[in-house]
Amino acid sequence: MDHFIDIYQNQAEKYHSMISFEDFENHLLETIHDITPINHKKILDLGSGTGRLPILLKDEGAEIVSLDISMQMLLQQQVQLRAVHGNWDLVQGDIRQVPIQSEWAEVTTAGWAAGHFCGWYPDCWQENIDRFVLEMLRVTQTGGELIIMETLGTGKIFPVPPTRALAEYYERIENKWQFKREVIRTDYKFHNPAHAKDNTAFFFGEKLAEQIDQESWQILPEWTGVWHRVK
Numbered sequence: 001m002d003h004f005i006d007i008y009q010n011q012a013e014k015y016h017s018m019i020s021f022e023d024f025e026n027h028l029l030e031t032i033h034d035i036t037p038i039n040h041k042k043i044l045d046l047g048s049g050t051g052r053l054p055i056l057l058k059d060e061g062a063e064i065v066s067l068d069i070s071m072q073m074l075l076q077q078q079v080q081l082r083a084v085h086g087n088w089d090l091v092q093g094d095i096r097q098v099p100i101q102s103e104w105a106e107v108t109t110a111g112w113a114a115g116h117f118c119g120w121y122p123d124c125w126q127e128n129i130d131r132f133v134l135e136m137l138r139v140t141q142t143g144g145e146l147i148i149m150e151t152l153g154t155g156k157i158f159p160v161p162p163t164r165a166l167a168e169y170y171e172r173i174e175n176k177w178q179f180k181r182e183v184i185r186t187d188y189k190f191h192n193p194a195h196a197k198d199n200t201a202f203f204f205g206e207k208l209a210e211q212i213d214q215e216s217w218q219i220l221p222e223w224t225g226v227w228h229r230v231k
Helices: 005-008 012-019 027-035 054-055 070-085 114-120 127-137 163-174 193-204 205-214
Strands: 042-046 062-067 089-092 105-111 142-154 180-185 220-231
Touching: 005 012, 005 070, 012 070, 012 193, 027 054, 027 142, 027 180, 027 220, 042 127, 042 142, 054 062, 054 070, 054 105, 054 127, 062 070, 070 089, 105 127, 114 127, 114 142, 114 163, 127 142, 127 163, 163 180, 163 220, 193 205
Parallel strands: 042 062, 042 105, 062 089, 105 142
Antiparallel strands: 142 220, 180 220
């Protein structure tokens, strides 16, 4: 089983614990606000996982629908939804075939989701990315905003796509699909280096754990790309 699929199916609670320490300076919400107003809009979050974006946007007065293919991730999102006294809908589905009516959303987001196609479908990831983007366009109203968030490196001093395939994916959505890119820091802040290792090694691997030791990182550098376009 793929490393990330195993985590999403069997370690959803641990995954959510890790991401709860990310972006401690709140740059992502600031960037979304710079891109488009969110208040009282219909927002569809594709590949929503355990609810990072809905939790971030829960006080915006928006109508939010969260979609993810993993039932275990959605069950953990339901736990988090209740913990923050949230009020949004959860839907199980594939981001390449979204079970939502056309032009429902005023803002469609997809955070750290489609990039997995590069690893899961190495021989045809381009087709899967295109199907995903076409679905984003279909479910978004004319004049609405599409926002994609993906990694530009963890534990790196400068932003760089972690793999060649991800670099090609980013180029594809910029050149073929006309997304504009913003680059932001979304650093993790842990209690201490040992806490950083305990919360990240299962996901990022031992190489990063060794780097955390060497650098004595309590704050773990994280770069995020935010791609956006208007339909």
